[in-house]
Amino acid sequence: MSGVILKNLTKSFNKVTAVNDLNLEIRDKEFMVLVGPSGCGKTSTLRMIAGLEETTGGEIWIGDKLVNDVSPADRDIAMVFQNYALYPHMSVYDNMCFGLRNRKVSTKSSIPILNKRRAFTNQEIDRRVQEAAEILGLKTLLQRKPKELSGGQRQRVALGRAITREPQVFLMDEPLSNLDAKLRVQTRAELIKLHRRLGITTVYVTHDQVEAMTMGDRIAVMNNGLIQQCDTPLNLYHNPANLFVAGFIGSPAMNFVQSTIVDTGDGLMVDAGSFKVAVPQNRVDLARPYIDKKCVFGIRPEDIYDAKLPGLVDPVPANTVTIDVDVIEPLGSHVEMHLKSGDLVLIAMIDSASKAQSGDKADMLFDMEKSHLFDPVSERAIY
Ligand SMILES: Nc1ncnc2c1ncn2[C@@H]1O[C@H](COP(=O)(O)OP(=O)(O)O)[C@@H](O)[C@H]1O
Ligand SMILES: [Mg+2]
Numbered sequence: 001m002s003g004v005i006l007k008n009l010t011k012s013f014n015k016v017t018a019v020n021d022l023n024l025e026i027r028d029k030e031f032m033v034l035v036g037p038s039g040c041g042k043t044s045t046l047r048m049i050a051g052l053e054e055t056t057g058g059e060i061w062i063g064d065k066l067v068n069d070v071s072p073a074d075r076d077i078a079m080v081f082q083n084y085a086l087y088p089h090m091s092v093y094d095n096m097c098f099g100l101r102n103r104k105v106s107t108k109s110s111i112p113i114l115n116k117r118r119a120f121t122n123q124e125i126d127r128r129v130q131e132a133a134e135i136l137g138l139k140t141l142l143q144r145k146p147k148e149l150s151g152g153q154r155q156r157v158a159l160g161r162a163i164t165r166e167p168q169v170f171l172m173d174e175p176l177s178n179l180d181a182k183l184r185v186q187t188r189a190e191l192i193k194l195h196r197r198l199g200i201t202t203v204y205v206t207h208d209q210v211e212a213m214t215m216g217d218r219i220a221v222m223n224n225g226l227i228q229q230c231d232t233p234l235n236l237y238h239n240p241a242n243l244f245v246a247g248f249i250g251s252p253a254m255n256f257v258q259s260t261i262v263d264t265g266d267g268l269m270v271d272a273g274s275f276k277v278a279v280p281q282n283r284v285d286l287a288r289p290y291i292d293k294k295c296v297f298g299i300r301p302e303d304i305y306d307a308k309l310p311g312l313v314d315p316v317p318a319n320t321v322t323i324d325v326d327v328i329e330p331l332g333s334h335v336e337m338h339l340k341s342g343d344l345v346l347i348a349m350i351d352s353a354s355k356a357q358s359g360d361k362a363d364m365l366f367d368m369e370k371s372h373l374f375d376p377v378s379e380r381a382i383y
Pocket of ligand 1: 013016017018036037038039040041042043044045
């Protein structure tokens with residue numbers, strides 16, 4: 001068993017609290033993504049797991065072992081960085097086995113933990129390199145130097161170096177961010193396959209929510225050194241716990257509108273000022289405390305429809321809003337529309353069959369079953 005457990009993990013640099021009382025349980029064989037904006041504490045968290053950074057407080061468990069005082073080399077982890085420094089004068093083969101060859105051998109050490117390390121035979125080293133090269137499609141490139149490789153191939157060598165260590169846990173810090181867009185998507189898929197094949201517990205850091213959504217078994221969304229929510233990609237998308245997660249997950253981002261709830265006698269409506277839409281029947285009890293009070297209405301761009309396009313969603317007159325079409329950006333299957341209602345701008349992803357033109361007033365249907373409501377003070381989701 002080699003999950004990773006972080007208990008009340010804290011890291012301060014002088015006055016900056018980079019990681020603030022973080023609790024996270026990464027399961028054995030799980031691919032866990034830490035995602036959040038730059039500076040939210042992702043790298044600090046990873047470096048503490050690796051042992052490259054001391055903790056200010058809290059515990060780190062790998063498998064069933066408390067590793068706070070275990071040296072990085074003895075934690076049985078392998079880390080892949082954004083800047084995958086390869087040795088330029090060494091072949092791919094030598095780069096991949098560098099860590100294994102340089103493993104220190106110590107005999108009869110008075111420090112028990114050192115006794116457990118052993119040197120690898122050349123045969124064992126070769127087996128590991130050949131296996132990693134096979135997995136990563138590097139077999140024909142083993143004798144090349146890094147400068148004779150493409151960016152993607154170099155990144156695979158860096159991964160290979162991590163794989164040959166056959167660690168209990170992989171730690172990856174934005175390993176794809178130096179690749180161009182196409183290669184990033186490709187390598188992303190390769191990493192997922194690799195994880196399926198090796199089944200090694202992985203903690204993967206990225207600031208890119210698309211990468212997080214496509215790769216993670218679960219995603220821990222971080223902000224300001226805190227985990228905002230940890231769940232499967234789809235649960236984060238459908239049930240964000242707060243405004244931050246709602247705005248961070250999904251692209252284009254969810255629309256937020258300062259609103260109040262009004263009781264029409266017939267049911268509850270979200271009153272956004274320039275338009276009203278109906279609170280879904282099964283959410284009425286949750287919305288009731290916000291009658292005549294401030295709340296934040298949330299709707300994703302993909303949950304707004306052109307009411308004139310038949311069949312996409314059941315027409316509900318109460319949830320149809322007449323709104324100004326401002327800008328239209330064609331994206332192929334969909335168009336991104338900027339809709340204006342008074343001072344309000346909403347982004348909508350509309351099927352490109354829509355006939356609405358810039359400058360039109362168009363009827364847009366809000367899929368209220370998919371809408372959200374947030375408390376403006378606590379920023380927590382009401383539903
Ligand atoms: N060595 C350091 N000294 C001082 N402050 C640091 C150091 N490393 C990170 N920080 C600060 O800690 C916070 C979190 O940084 P980091 O973990 O690198 O975030 P992320 O990887 O999410 O971008 C930032 O405010 C950063 O400036
Ligand atoms: Mg970082």
